[in-house]
Amino acid sequence: MSFNRSSVPVLCFVGTSNSGKTTLIEKIINLLTMHGYRVATVKHTHKEFAIDTEGKDSWRHRSAGAKTVILASPKQFFMVSDADLELTIEDVLYKYVNNIDILIVEGFKRDVYPKIEVYREGVSGELRCLNDSSIIAFV
Numbered sequence: 001m002s003f004n005r006s007s008v009p010v011l012c013f014v015g016t017s018n019s020g021k022t023t024l025i026e027k028i029i030n031l032l033t034m035h036g037y038r039v040a041t042v043k044h045t046h047k048e049f050a051i052d053t054e055g056k057d058s059w060r061h062r063s064a065g066a067k068t069v070i071l072a073s074p075k076q077f078f079m080v081s082d083a084d085l086e087l088t089i090e091d092v093l094y095k096y097v098n099n100i101d102i103l104i105v106e107g108f109k110r111d112v113y114p115k116i117e118v119y120r121e122g123v124s125g126e127l128r129c130l131n132d133s134s135i136i137a138f139v
Helices: 021-034 057-063 089-096
Strands: 010-014 039-043 068-072 077-081 102-106 115-117 135-138
Touching: 010 021, 010 089, 021 039, 021 102, 039 089, 057 068, 089 102
Parallel strands: 010 102, 010 115, 039 102, 115 135
Antiparallel strands: 068 077
């Protein structure tokens, strides 16, 4: 059976910082994987980030000018790559993930995939996606 990316459901969780998005996503991932689903996630950030450890070989490769560095072991890998343009959910789905049953997204609030807005009283302020036709729930 071949992997059909176009049939993979995508579900986005949006909301303000500290609204509880990540905590909710953790619980959903745990529940889905307990039932045998293969889950991939992508988190959007507006900030630059460092995932590598200064002084390690992979960090040294990047520091020397490598545009993409992949650290691979028998059971896992990570890749850090320069992006000319901001990645889209389609980029993630079609270029970077394989053999998954669902893609869970944190952020990407302007995208058209189904969204759940996570709201926390006293933290979130007003609902941000009231007029967004791709909103399926507020929690």
